[in-house]
Amino acid sequence: MSDTARRHRASSKSTQLADIAERTGYSLATVSKVLNGRSDVAAGTRQIIEEALRDSGYTKRISTTKNRKLIEAVFQNFDNIWSLEVLRGIVHEASAHEMSVVTTESGDRSHPDSRWVEGVLRRQPLGVVLIFSNLTESEKSRLQAFNIDYVTLDPAGDPSPDNLSVQADNWTGGLIATRHLLSLGHTRIGIITGPNSMLCSKARLDGYKAALDEHDIPFDPDLVREGDFSTAGGYLQGLSLLKNSAKRPTAIFAGSDLQSMGVYEAARTLDLKIPEQLSVIGFDDVQTAAHMGPALTTVRQPLQDMAAAAVRMIIDKSHGRPIQNRSIYPTTLIVRDSTRPLEISEPH
Template sequence: MTAQTERPIQLQDIAKQTGYSIATVSKVLNGKSDVSDKTRSLIEHALQRNGYAKRMPTTKNRKLIEVVFQNFENIWSLEILRGIIAEAREHGLSVVTTESGDRTHPDATWINGVIQRQPLGVVLIFSDLTQTERDKLQSCHIDYATFDPAGDPSPNNLSVQADNWTGGLIATRHLLDLGHTNIGIITGPMTMMCAKARLDGYKAALEERHIEFRSSNVREGDFRTEGGYQQALNLLHNEQTRPTAIFASSDLMAMGVYEAARTLRLRIPEDLSVIGFDDVQTSAFMGPSLTTVRQPLQEMASAAVRLIVDKTSGKTIQNHMVFPTNIVQRNSTMRYDRTGK
């Protein structure tokens, strides 16, 4: 047996095998972004083949929780961050945020920064990871939890979400109980599991009352105020067919519905009942105050951090957590008076 095989594999050995410099190999190992995908793939394969693993700090020395957002431009994101910060504080952890990519996935550079910072774990506010990203986090022993995953979460991954189907059901039931039968819905992006589940709950509520589902009453939004405004205008522009109530699948979109109603000189709730979803802080102070489905955003965010902390501590955990939803009745919905229509 040669001396080369008796000693632990070193960076210079990987460099010699791949034909790249030690500096380039080190960049790949440390997640630097200024390396081509082809070079990165070749060096990562060599590292894996040789069983080379970067020395990582122990979990006891990791004092960061990283949160990866699509963007940080609204109250919904702030509610989540408040829950994460509160829970992190309980465990002596600091929080760093990354704003990157879109609602379903961040751009390709986010994971390099995470690997450089070596947090205890990552809370992802988007869909599941690619296999390459999973492998990178696993190789660095960084756990992650997905908040409201866009697709069906893997049984082996950590995730938290609300009971979106029940939320859609009870929102629509509330409007039906008030006598509305022509109910519009503005969904989130239909690529996301939560948006599909809320729409399915809406359909189920109509079906149990033997009311025909009409695709013309469905508009696909984007969970943002501007999207709610545009889709509400679309639903309400025809005075003869416009719905008497709208279920907006987020409070932010409900704010857009309010503005659309104002534009069309419709009064809420006298001319149009509106119900949202989330119960963000500002919903109680809208004019009129917004009836909404509450999903406990701060509690869900806290739970995501606890899952990571408990897993790194070796505790037995429930990988996938679903939180209940409930109606918060305020002043934006009222009984439909058919005689006045």
């Protein structure tokens, strides 16, 4: 690019920002702070300036994507094995492309605190892997203004067709988990879902219902508990299902391996042996599942592969390669030692 062209571009940029400053009544410095993701701007001021930037079609010019060697991963937290599995996949794929990874912990499972965006805008990664639901319109606009692509991994809600997302076939996972227990003769099967607000929880529950329907077994709401995908939640909901011996299920489908760990502890509390008196099946197949006592039968969703795919989506899009906006990975049954055929002498 010639010096004349550079001067013209810089002048055009300054003119655009000056126009936005004049239109909104704020100083050029304040407009620049908003544009650069600075946190020292009042929320109301930020909203007004962001709307003006968006209406004007202004896009921040940043360094070429060839020089951006950073992928950002936004998690709720790292206090469980599930998150570590996802992070492994992100780091492995990023390393294969000679890129680094930065992680952010923020907010809750369904959506993080919006302040995470400010950090992303300051760092200007090539793209962001989001482990939560879809973005707000304001968050989308701020990332788009910086040409920062994002992929939602395991979205809590149904992602927009325009958004990039990677998820597992949760409905089939729920179906094959329940079919497995039914094939062993269990008909009174408890289920501990994840939060009802999350798409994956609803899909796994629907798969459970479909398997029951295949065997003409009526759906019993009394056998359903809403969990939170945590070990502590699995323990509490496991106790709730098992404490009444007269209505106790002979098998439990826990909506995650972490919840299965909680069910194991609940069974021990009640002196119930797994699998002799209670069959348990999980979901995820995290690394520790095979080393539980007994080894956990579970439905595998390829977390590391899914996370790697999210990184590849970002890289492929930055290079102008064709991509599918929505990627759904198959789930598979992994049979181990925590499930067994129901004996005739066991209560139903």
